Amino acid sequence: MTTVDQLEGPQKVTWCTGCGNYGILAALKKAVLQLDIPVHNLVISSGIGCSGKAPHYIGGLNSFHNLHGRPIPVATGIHMANKDLNVIVHTGDGDCLGEGLGHFVHAARRNVNIAVFIHNNGVMGLTKGQFSPAAPRGYVSNTSPPPPGAPMDPANPVALAIAAGATYVARGFSGDQKVLVKLMVEAVKHRGFAVVDILQPCVTWNRQLTWKFYNEHTYSLQDNRHDTSNRLSALEKALVNEGKIPIGVFYRIDAPDLVANMFLPEAVPLKDHTTSLKDVQQIIDDLMI
């Protein structure tokens, strides 16, 4: 049994007061308690940015706070070395949709069994407010051309994930704990590439995507009879960019994950397997003339 005390953060949180990340951290802890997977079998791989600090604020788990944009490939390696672990990626919109977008798309295509939680606030917070790849067109920031603001449409992680081959794709909101915890638990349990795009306000920099905005502009997919097994209707919902933003599970199917088609040992995790020197010798001897 995992306890609340075990998960107490090893470090003092450095996020701004009122930051959407608090809600994501709280939901993560609740999800870990609910999952009741032994903490030594949980691993967080995080990138760089405010989201990347998440592993320092939750205790007991394993974690690897690595590089900007690269937590997905690092997580993939961890998972391959030990498929008994549950690997969770904490990444931001700059991390995942800017620097690391290629990895995101290819990991979805591979359907590698990891869960990716995107802390999505539309802004580069830690570098002080530049427009992120998820910022709306026209978003004004210190690096978007004045006056029109961000001169392009935002990246759409939900639509990208569905199109690329992810097998569990959802959107949560940091302010809706009940739904977010449920989505996190499902994503970790799901066998395959699971994405939860988590809307969160950046209270310091983003004056547009605020608590108020999200509270007023989100609605539940599940309360509105969405068919999560239909890829096209999932994509249709994902591409909505006017009016209210759907929250909940967009798409969920069962499909073979990456390890299903690789030759990993069955009895033990790859990391504990030892190649037989006799087999290597045989390979060499077979080449002798």
Next chain:
Amino acid sequence: MDITFNIGGEAGQGIDTIGDLLTQVFVQAGFYTFTIKDFESRIRGGYNFTQVRVSDEPIHAPVDYIDVIVALSRDAVVAQRDRLIEEGVIIFDDTIEFDDLEACHYQAPLEKVAKEVGGNVRMMNAAALGATLSVLRFPFKLAEEALTAIFGRKGEKIVEGNVAVAKALYDLTTEKFAGKCRYNLDTLETGPCKDKLLLTGNKALAFGAMAANIKWISAYPMSPSTSLFMDIMSYSRDLNIGALQTEDEISAICMAIGASYAGARSMVTTSGGGFSLMVEALGLAAMAEVPVVIYNAQRPGPSTGLPTRTEQADLLFMAFASQGEFPRIMLAPKDPLEAFYVAIRAFNLADKFQIPVMILGDQYFADSVMNVPRIDVSNTKLDRGKLARVDTGSDYKRYLLTDDGISPRAFPGDEGKSIVASGNVHREDGHITENADIRNNMVVKSMNKLPAIMNAMNPPELYGDENAKITLLTWGSTWGAANEALQILKDAGMSVNQLHFCDIYPLRTEKLRKVLSKSKQIIAVEQNVTSQFAQLVKMATGISVHHHINKYDGRPMTARWIVNEIKEVGIK
């Protein structure tokens, strides 16, 4: 006996197969062989060659003169005839149009006989073999035995067909070819060489990695590194090795770092351009103290450079790649046999010191084939370094401060432990910090590894008299050509030795200082333009070399080339 065959033609014509056949026949017959592959970055057409050198004495480099050219295209004659020795022979397939037939000594009906006798144009390889061996008066009996062994696995029919085609061309050539080769091997018995394992540098590294219990390899294809990745991939099923082709080199190394953090011995393979992409993650491996083995099969740069050719110009780049300062190890095997053991050492050193270990090869090293003695893997020793798998309990600290700078490793999944790693400056428990004292402690911790790392580096090999007046300073794959040059120079009465390095970084200097202090003329022989290793030597010791011999045309060195360069410099 020292014969060189040059088999040339268009990409896709099977020149490699003819080269392989020739090599196998001579290895089977007890000779030393050394084969280089020279090819263009294209799938079909163009002009490529395979050059096989055969000797009854050990050889470790190609030569720049040819005894027999087997030409499957016009270019194959034109490009090489200047290198043909006076008594040399050009064998030319008579179906190919050529306006300068005078230049060819023997127009052989290779394709015709393959079709007529073998019923398959692919048996042209056996036809070329038959013609070539006949020119040398090589006893057909030996060839027949070799062909039977080589094609045996493919069934009796294939054996018979190939033997028949080879024999037909052999006999036809004996009858029709009026010229004479400088070698007449008709009384040849089996040779002295018992080395029956044909290896490239890349294949040897793959075998070393497999013996060292590599459990993860991720890579993006890049010449000339790819064949190593392909080899491990091909055995991944039998040996249970995780192998994955990634979207790019960044992903490849990040996956390897993740897998290694989780406890699997991991490796990436690439060339200079791919390594450039990996540099940020190289720093991550260093900061997070995650062991990883990186293989760079160098090719001429910068940028795409010459994709299928050779150079040793990434040395300083790799020694100083990444922001920040951290210990790393660089090893450059001289040939396939050494490469096998270097791969095992690389994994052991990476685990022992929890640092990135880089193996430097190059296209010449990667693709050249030589026969080596059977490799016995049964004595392979694995050193996983300090582990804290059971005894430390719940207060495990991934970056525990220790006298030697090395903290015991544990892996995610170990009960009661939380393994916290980070690319940020971190505390002993792995959580991040900006505290100045902790930063200092962690920098000192990483530098405290250096004395033991230095101790683990092998000193250079000295060939020849320690008190010689002239020293050839070499590293990595240029060893063979330089070593052969050393013999030629010594035979000519010069006082010369060779100081050769496999372990190039960090540079161990005791023996280096001792030998170089006695030398009056130090000559750096390097496959690059700025003598990068000599620069490293100067950095580490203050010793400057006196002369530089540099090759940067992308083609491998030969002993004769080195000797000529030395003469040109005016050294006596």
